[in-house]
Amino acid sequence: MRRRWLAAVAITMASVLGLAACGGSGGDKAGPTSTGGGESKKQVEVFSWWTGPGEADGLKAMRKIFETNNPQYTFFDAAVAGGSGDKAKALLQSKLQAKTPPDTFQGHAGAELQGYIKNGDLEDLNFLYDELKLRDVFPSQLVDQISVEGKVYSVPVNIHRSNVLWFNPKVLKDAGIAAAPKSIEEFIADLPKVKAKGKIPLSIGSEWTATHLLENVLLGSLGTDAYNALFKPGANWGAPEVTKALDNYKTIMSFTGPPQDDWQPAAQQVAKGEAAFNIMGDWAYGYFHNPPEGGLGLTSKTDFDWAPAPGTEGTYLWLSDSFTLPKGAKNRDGAIAWLKVAASKEGQDAFNPLKGSIPARKDADQSLYKDYLADALKDWSSNKLAGSIQHGVSVNQPWLAAITESVGLFIKDKDVAALQKGLVDAATANAQ
The missing domain is CATH 3.40.190.10 (Periplasmic binding protein-like II)
Known part of the structure; x- marks a missing residue:
């Protein structure tokens, strides 16, 4: 591997x-360029x-x-x-x-x-x-x-926000989902409802978007204070509550569609009604909203909508x-x-x-x-603040590289224990 x-x-x-x-x-x-006047x-x-x-x-x-x-x-x-x-x-x-x-x-x-x-x-x-x-x-x-x-x-x-749940209102309605899920448990309960309608429950892009999803599931599962504590010296990445968060991550990942080349095509699956949800930073708003020459030209609250990622309301996961x-x-x-x-x-x-x-x-x-x-x-x-993992706030580049490697291996083998050990080792080697 x-x-x-x-x-x-x-x-x-x-x-x-x-x-x-x-x-x-x-x-x-x-190289230098000419102004046309010799300069x-x-x-x-x-x-x-x-x-x-x-x-x-x-x-x-x-x-x-x-x-x-x-x-x-x-x-x-x-x-x-x-x-x-x-x-x-x-x-x-x-x-x-x-x-x-x-x-x-x-x-x-x-x-x-x-x-x-x-x-x-x-x-x-x-x-x-x-x-x-x-x-x-x-x-x-x-x-x-x-x-x-x-x-x-x-x-x-x-300032960007990492913890945004983007969704297609029509796909949710067709699946019998009345509103965006507020908790990880509600989210996990909603995903099979979408799958039963023949749609992709959660779209995902290239490997970095899986790490982006992980930080959102960690925050939504642990809460703000426990999440922020993970990046302090002596943090216990091997704790049972982290195991539970990673179990949630495994379940959620089991409802993702085929990985796309990057975040834009994954977001576009939501826009086209092929997928219900996408967890991505708010740069996706510009892509959804901007006119067709620079985006998809969609109408908010009709073609697409948003909410805090499940379990993270009241916290700004920032970068x-x-x-x-x-x-x-x-x-x-x-x-x-x-x-x-x-x-x-x-x-x-x-x-x-x-x-x-x-x-x-x-x-x-x-x-x-x-x-x-x-x-x-x-x-x-007004919100509490938490720092993004994938986008450089909470971990340095060697630490992120180690996390990315562990996530990449998890995508292949779906082994929660191995993922947690990788996260523990990454923190031990890189936390300051």
Whole structure:
């Protein structure tokens, strides 16, 4: 099993290196570009994994502001396709090791950045936070998550919610389900009702979406305090209540459909009425809601609906996309110019309504955030907080890699005891 998993990693690395050879998704080419008057603009290489509908549109909106405000620079889109950034992060690691960093790269706020900081890959951004007075406009708990020993290492662009249950109202009605399930037990009781109607109970994407589902089942089964305690030194991942949560996970996974290539086709199964439920972050809202050129153009509360993932009402399982300043960047000044756009009210209000996220800034124009996003703004300010596993808040990258390996093996053998041992070993090796 382990050999096959390692072979899969090797294939992934080969594929992302191939992508690097082909250039970014934006179709730009490396090197300075001519302005037509004999002068050359300096490129700013912005590395992300925003290539899908909604997220690519949001990036494009920020790019427009950047190029308008900074005519001396041209934007090089170095995005690498793949939900949650797994392929992008593998390629990024190879670039950092080769001492050829992009000018700025996307990273999840929280523990995910710790490895880059410890390796000396990032400049701290205290100077930028002081200049722009960002500590006054970002929530203090967010600044704490992206700080190490008083230094801030990234600029958060948004806040996402991981624990959202997306569902097709018609499929639920046809299955005799009156409302979205509020508890794990209700969810498990509803899944066979959908299956009996010939529909997929729960759609799922590539392997990372299985880890995403796991964090939601852990939170829904354990509750907020017990979930958050898992990431503290001395946490007991071998406890009976964790076993029960993993048993729930096994049952829920038994009702998933054939794995899709990524989260978008899994979400689309809900949109088409092929599946009842999908547990995915709120970036799915942009995909469901945005017009057809950037999404599916669906009507909320009719074609699709949402609720907190079962058992998680009152808790915001959060993550935040942010941008960094790598040491040795070719165009440091251009990177700082990009970070200023990413941090700005104008940039965040252009980006987030398209991305399906809410702004990291506290002073954003709330009138722009309607429908699902209005609910998210309200809940962010009132809910308990829990940090995402898959999306970099609660665990560092080696810890996540170990969890991902255990989930991958579980998908093949469905062995709860082996999964729990893998999680115990991952925590023992990586918890700080």
